[in-house]
Amino acid sequence: MPRDSSPHQRQLSSVFASLGDEGRAKLVEERIVSGISAGILLDGDRLPSETELAAALGVATMTAREALTSLRTRGLVVTRRGREGGTFITLPQGDRASLLRDRLASMSRVELRDLAIHYAAIAATAAELAANAADEQDIEILRGLLESGPHRLNTRGTVVGNFLLELASLSQSARLTREHVRLHTDFGSLLSLAHADQDFDAKMIALCGEIIDAVASMDPARARSLVGDYVRSGVTWLIQDQSNPETDRMPRTKAVPDLRVRRTS
Amino acid sequence: MTRPDSSSLDAGCQVGEFFSSLLGQMETWSKAMGKAFEDFGSPTRAEIDTVIQPLAEAMLDRKDLPLVGAGFVAAHNALSDAEWHMAWWQGVAQERLLMLTMESAGETYSRREWFTVPMETGRGHITGPYVDFLCTDEYTLTLSVPVLAEGKFVGIAGVDMFVESVEKLLMGELENIDARATLINGGGRVILSVEPQLAAGRLLVPGWKESIETILPVAGEDVGFSRVELRPCRDLPLAVVIPLS
Numbered sequence: 001m002p003r004d005s006s007p008h009q010r011q012l013s014s015v016f017a018s019l020g021d022e023g024r025a026k027l028v029e030e031r032i033v034s035g036i037s038a039g040i041l042l043d044g045d046r047l048p049s050e051t052e053l054a055a056a057l058g059v060a061t062m063t064a065r066e067a068l069t070s071l072r073t074r075g076l077v078v079t080r081r082g083r084e085g086g087t088f089i090t091l092p093q094g095d096r097a098s099l100l101r102d103r104l105a106s107m108s109r110v111e112l113r114d115l116a117i118h119y120a121a122i123a124a125t126a127a128e129l130a131a132n133a134a135d136e137q138d139i140e141i142l143r144g145l146l147e148s149g150p151h152r153l154n155t156r157g158t159v160v161g162n163f164l165l166e167l168a169s170l171s172q173s174a175r176l177t178r179e180h181v182r183l184h185t186d187f188g189s190l191l192s193l194a195h196a197d198q199d200f201d202a203k204m205i206a207l208c209g210e211i212i213d214a215v216a217s218m219d220p221a222r223a224r225s226l227v228g229d230y231v232r233s234g235v236t237w238l239i240q241d242q243s244n245p246e247t248d249r250m251p252r253t254k255a256v257p258d259l260r261v262r263r264t265s
Numbered sequence: 266m267t268r269p270d271s272s273s274l275d276a277g278c279q280v281g282e283f284f285s286s287l288l289g290q291m292e293t294w295s296k297a298m299g300k301a302f303e304d305f306g307s308p309t310r311a312e313i314d315t316v317i318q319p320l321a322e323a324m325l326d327r328k329d330l331p332l333v334g335a336g337f338v339a340a341h342n343a344l345s346d347a348e349w350h351m352a353w354w355q356g357v358a359q360e361r362l363l364m365l366t367m368e369s370a371g372e373t374y375s376r377r378e379w380f381t382v383p384m385e386t387g388r389g390h391i392t393g394p395y396v397d398f399l400c401t402d403e404y405t406l407t408l409s410v411p412v413l414a415e416g417k418f419v420g421i422a423g424v425d426m427f428v429e430s431v432e433k434l435l436m437g438e439l440e441n442i443d444a445r446a447t448l449i450n451g452g453g454r455v456i457l458s459v460e461p462q463l464a465a466g467r468l469l470v471p472g473w474k475e476s477i478e479t480i481l482p483v484a485g486e487d488v489g490f491s492r493v494e495l496r497p498c499r500d501l502p503l504a505v506v507i508p509l510s
Contacts, residue, residue, distance in 0.1 A: 132485065135452055135468055137378065144376070169396040172466030174404045177396045218485075 019217045023057050028067035031057070031059050036076060036091060037099045038189035039158075042216070043091040047077065085114035100193050109239055112190075119187040120231040123164055123177050124224045127211060131220040138170050139216045146208055158195040167211070194237040204230060277505075278428065280438050280448055280505060281498030284408070287330065287424070288389040291410045294320055295422040300415035307345040310352075313337065314386025317352040324424060325354060331430030334400055336423065337412065338374060340384065343419040349375070354424075355400065359479055373399060374498040383421050391450055391502050394428040394465050404428045404465070428465050432457045444506045447493075449473070452485075458509060462488045470495070470506060480509065 035041040046055060047068070054064040068087055071077045079087045104112075134142075145163045161184060168180035195201045207230055214222040269270040301316040302308060308316075321335040336353030345348050349371025374380050377399075382390040397405040409423035437445045440459050447458035451469035455463050463469065470481050470493060479495050493506035 133466055133468055135454070135471055137452065141376070165398070171396055172394065172396065172404070172464070174402065177398055178402060179396060194408050 009182070023063075023066075025063045025066035025070065028053075028059060029070050030069060032067070033076065033099070034185050037091060037096060037103065039096065039192055040184040040185065041089050043089055043090045046258045047087040047089065049086070070110060075258045088183055088223070097193065097196065100189060103191055104193065104238060104242055107242075109242075112238060112242075113235060115183075116188075116231050116235040119183045120228055122176060122183055123168065123231065124227040126168040126171040126173070126176050126180060127223040128220040129172065129176070131215045131218055131223040132169050133172050134170050134215050139212060142166060142170075142212050142215070146205060146212070158192050158201070160195060160201070160208055161192065163208050163211075164188075164227070164230075167215070170215075189236045190238055193241065194234050197237070200237055204233065207233075214234070275429040276312070279433055280442070281501050283435060284503060285393060285501055287408055288391075288410060291389065291408060291422055291424065294324070296408045298412045298422055299414045299419070302343075302412070302419050309346040310350050313339070313344060313350070313351050314343070318354065321352070321354040330424075331426050331429055331434060332424050333403075333405075334423075335432075336456045337420055338380060338423065340418055341371070341375060353400065379380055379407040379409040379423060380421055383409050384418050387411055387413075387418075393450065394454065396457055397425065401425050401427070406431055415468050424506035428456065432465070439505070442452070442505060445508045447506050447508070449504050449506055456503075460488070471506075473497075473504060473506075474502070481506075483508075 015076075030126040032041065032047070041047075047053065050061050050068065053068075057064070068077065068079070072079065072087075076090065077087050078090045088175055107115075111228070130138075142163065146159060148159060148162075164179075164182065165184060166256045169177045171177065193202070207226060211223055211226045214226060296314075296322060298316065301313065305312050309413060309498040318338045321337075323337040324330070324333055334353060334355045336351065337444040338353065339347075342348055351374070369387045378391040378394070380392065382388075382392070387450060389408065391406065391408055394404055395407075397403060397407070400403055404427065405425050406428055406436040407423055407425050409421040412420045412422050413419055435448065436457060436459070439448060439457065443459065445458070445460040447463055447469065448456045449469055450456055451474055453473050455469050457465055468485060469483050471484055473481055473495055478496075480492055481495055482492055483490065488508075490508040491509050492509045494509055495504055495506050
C-alpha cells in the first residue's frame with residue numbers, strides 16, 4: 001500500500017510513533033547521562049534518592065534502581081552509605097568532554113545541522129520576543145550573566161549557555177523556555193566543546209554583548225539575526241572539529257569564522 | 266461600559282484586594298517563621314524544615330487560593346549548617362523541590378527580584394509574570410515577604426501561582442471595571458487584561474511608580490491607544506490602567 005503522506009497522516013504518525021524498544025530503565029539512565037554531558041550534573045553532585053528520582057521521572061522505584069545500578073557499573077555514579085550518604089556523580093576531569101566527543105563523532109553533518117536548525121528556531125524566536133518584552137532590570141540581569149566571566153566557565157554550563165537560557169525566559173513564553181531548556185541539554189552540550197576553545201568563547205561572549213544591545217534598543221530583528229549567527233558559528237566549529245583527526249587534545253584553538261561580514265543590513 | 270468616574274476610583278483596589286489579603290496572611294506566616302528562628306537561635310536546615318513544612322502544606326491545601334508552591338528561602342548564612350537553603354513545597358502532591366546543589370541555586374536565587382526586593386525594602390512584593398525556570402517551569406507570579414528575626418533579615422516567605430489561575434480568578438472583576446481594564450505590576454508589565462490585544466507580560470507603562478501623573482503614555486507596539494488612565498492599588502506594587510482612545 002502506498003504510504004499516505006498527507007499532513008494529517010504525518011501528524012498521526014508522530015502521535016503513534018514508536019517509543020523505542022529500549023527499556024524504561026535505559027531511558028532513565030540516558031537522561032542522567034545527558035545531564036552529565038550537558039554539565040548540569042557535575043562531579044560530586046548528589047542525585048535524588050531512588051524514590052525521589054522515580055517520582056520525578058514518573059517511573060517505578062525498581063526502574064530507577066535498575067538505572068542507578070547500571071550507572072554505577074559504568075562508573076558514572078558511586079553510592080555511599082551513612083548519614084551523609086547517597087548516590088553521587090563521579091566524573092574524573094576530562095571525561096565529560098570525551099562523553100561529548102563520542103556523541104559528536106557518532107553524528108552525521110545532516111543530523112548536526114538539523115539539530116542546530118531546531119535550536120536556532122527556538123533560541124532566535126525567543127530573542128526576538130525578548131527584545132519586545134525586556135525591561136531595564138532584565139537587561140541588567142543579562143549584563144550580569146555576561147560579566148560573571150570565564151572563571152565560572154567550568155562550573156555549570158557556559159556563560160553563553162546560561163545567557164541564552166535567561167534570554168529565552170524573557171520571551172515570556174513558558175513553552176519556548178521549556179523547549180529551549182530541552183534543546184540546551186541536547187545541542188547546547190555539544191556547543192560546550194566549542195566553548196572550551198577560548199577564542200571561540202570570547203568571540204561568542206562579545207556577540208552576546210551585541211544581543212543585549214539589540215534587546216535594550218528594542219530591535220527584535222537584530223536580536224534574532226545575532227542568535228542565528230551564534231548557532232551558525234557553533235555548528236561550523238563542531239563540523240571542523242569532527243573532521244579534525246586529532247580531536248583528543250583539549251583545549252585547542254581554531255579559526256572562528258567571522259560572520260560579521262555576512263550581516264550587511 | 267461607563268467611563269471611569271470618581272465613584273469607581275477605588276474599583277482597582279477590589280482586584281488588588283486578592284493580593285493584599287494574601288500578602289497580609291503571609292505577614293502572619295512570616296512572623297511565625299521569624300519566631301522559630303528566634304527560638305532556635307541559629308537553626309539547622311532540618312530544624313527550620315520541620316517548622317516550614319506544615320505552614321507551607323496548610324497554605325497549599327487551601328482551596329480558595331490557586332497556589333502551586335509555597336515555602337521559605339533562607340538568606341545567605343542565616344542557617345547554621347548551610348550557606349543557602351530553600352524549604353519549598355510544590356503542587357498538589359506537595360513534593361519537596363529537588364535541588365541538587367544549593368551553592369549554584371543560592372547564587373541564582375539571591376539575585377532574583379522575589380528575593381532582593383523584600384530584602385532591600387523590608388516589604389512584601391509581587392514578582393512577575395515571569396517564566397520561572399527555577400521552580401514551576403511555568404508562567405508564574407510570586408508573592409514574597411521578608412522574614413525577620415530580632416529585626417534581622419533571615420530570608421523570605423513566598424508563594425507561587427500560575428498567571429493562568431490569576432486570569433481565571435480575576436478576569437471577571439476586571440471586566441466589571443472597564444471593557445479594556447488592565448492589571449499591571451510594579452514594573453508596568455501586564456498581569457492580565459480585558460483588552461484582547463494586551464498579552465500578559467507585555468511591558469505597557471514602565472516607570473509608573475515613579476510618576477505622579479494619572480494619565481500616562483504607553484510603551485511598545487501600537488495597539489490603537491497611546492495613553493492610559495492609572496489607578497494604583499493603594500500601596501501595592503499593582504495598578505489598574507484604563508486605555509484612553
